[in-house]
Amino acid sequence: MGVSLPRKELFDVPEGMIYLDGNSLGVLPKGAAERAQRTITEEWGGQLIKAWNTAGWMALPQVVGDTLAGFLGAPAGSVATGDTLSIKVYQALAAALKMRPDRRVILSDNGNFPSDLYMAEGLIKTLDQGYELRTPAPEDVADAITEEVAVVMLTQVDYRTGRMHDMAAITEKAHAVGAVMVWDLAHSAGALPVELTASNAEFAVGCTYKYLNGGPGAPAFIYVRPDIVDDIEPALSGWLGHDAPFAMELNYRPATATERMRVGTPPILQLAVLQEALRAWEGVDMADLRAASQRLSNLFIAEVEARCPMLTLASPRDAEVRGSQVSFSFEQGYPAMQAVIDSGVIGDFRAPDIMRFGFTPLYLDEADIIEAAKRIENVMTNELWREPKYQVKSRVT
């Protein structure tokens, strides 16, 4: 058993707000501001260039990567941090395609987060060698894994509905036909137990500003299975993925293991804040977290369905195949979500009609869920969303 949840005392959430959007941007961990202050004033200001050594900046990406590995069921040394998730998708895909030079199909699904598909498109155009991106519906993916497929690239938890792919089963199917597996864990890391080693997947990528509370624009991560990493020639072969960055050699020699997936100078301020954010997870048992997440999500579904018959559940009802979010579809979902937000319940809208709510057991409890459902009921029953101000599409997230 881990520490008991929630741990609200570790986070600053505005008074009166019920934040159900930790699946988009996690809340502020209490130590983050002080850590940024220290990094800026004492380290940057006081130690300047020496801080790369004296303040441990140079090692920070690896140290944070090792901590992240613990969330992913992966060994230390197998996870590199930095860049954005989209960049990490590109790295994984480019490396995976090289492993299957005789195949020309990247298989994803049309429920994948668009940026993953866009990055695949960009890589395909750049290579200009007849690659094809296939995007069947999520439920048809397993059947679409054929011997033509070089790479299966999927996001485990659907960003709209929370529907989960079966990581172990799909990876096994991919391997059975000789395809390489790339998992996007954007909505998995910090949301549910992940067992990368056990899955046997070759690559995984993800971000840290959602459930892990790393802050806006926090660095991404990439995992490479240890038995294949030494054969990877990184497409994005930057100096910090070099075996000896400061030897200033003219030719690239990849660094040991997954460190070769690093690219440029690491974003130290963001990494420092992320490292601080990860402290809130110390002692948390991911099985406990998953149980709490399912309890909160199930309660939310029950409460909202009882109170708001006009909302249609868009997420799987079975918590076993649902991530840590619950979505409802509603034709006027955009203004409805604006009105819900105005009531102090923060969720978000995803086109075309999805009202999305995330559950983060680190800082939510049952009372929050019931209060959220009551406020949503008030918005929906009284059709508060019909107010003209909620119809204007000004927001961009």
Place this chain on the structure above:
Amino acid sequence: MGVSLPRKELFDVPEGMIYLDGNSLGVLPKGAAERAQRTITEEWGGQLIKAWNTAGWMALPQVVGDTLAGFLGAPAGSVATGDTLSIKVYQALAAALKMRPDRRVILSDNGNFPSDLYMAEGLIKTLDQGYELRTPAPEDVADAITEEVAVVMLTQVDYRTGRMHDMAAITEKAHAVGAVMVWDLAHSAGALPVELTASNAEFAVGCTYKYLNGGPGAPAFIYVRPDIVDDIEPALSGWLGHDAPFAMELNYRPATATERMRVGTPPILQLAVLQEALRAWEGVDMADLRAASQRLSNLFIAEVEARCPMLTLASPRDAEVRGSQVSFSFEQGYPAMQAVIDSGVIGDFRAPDIMRFGFTPLYLDEADIIEAAKRIENVMTNELWREPKYQVKSRVT
């Protein structure tokens, strides 16, 4: 005439330290810590996901890009920010190669910063279409620009010696043979006047943590010449380079102009601090800055040469073809630089034998230069670098 230089009152430099490494990591601008605090506490903590709109996070990369354009002699809208310099090199190179599909040579030089060469290598291996990277000596580059060359990719100011390429002349030569020009401005932006529009170069990239004082891991930038940008199909086609990121379309449609060179979720903490750092430049005339830089550099050369006959100038003596740094070669350069640093004069060492000193007229004056030369003299004349502690190669930068 701009504001008078230096503006030491805008920066926090440790008492007694003479910082001649602003060409590697700029010093701390006084407003940076407070800005980070506000971004973290008020914006992230207080507004959470809404801050993407209410705190202007969504627009921040473009706003900062427009400010940077002013440093580059480039119009607003032509500069995108984010990622690292290495990533931006890859984007520029990949786009440039597509513009010359019948050519197979990337021309750089062996004085270029290694990461630029490594990124070219990675792209070449990824494409696997017979591309070749040529790296003659810097002085031989102009003659190596032939009709075989698809792209000329050079760093304007040599990271070791400060030697400058003639941007206008080389770009003209590249264009004369039908090659595309990519400039790396890592040691130019904020160091000297840059006239990108006037140069007619197609692409430029750079970083902001050196002369621009954006902090460790501050975001990079990329410029694309406005008349060609609409034809660029980005290799790294992430969602924030999409014309409508939140429409969640399944296919990539590039955003307007250089915004298409954005990739993933922007590093908001780093961008906010960078934006704050750029305030220190308000009112600075870049011609004044260049004049001050040359005055400081010339003084440093005169003082060090008079005091330290064992050091050999490795930079051009002519200030017109030298960036804002001065390097000396010395066989025991590594321990010597450690001893110099211990004396409170911060420079850095670059393999194999370069002792490098940067000049940043925003926060340095003549008295600093003379004091630095005196301390270096003490180290060199008394051979303080022979102390065993300086021989250990522990530092990584």
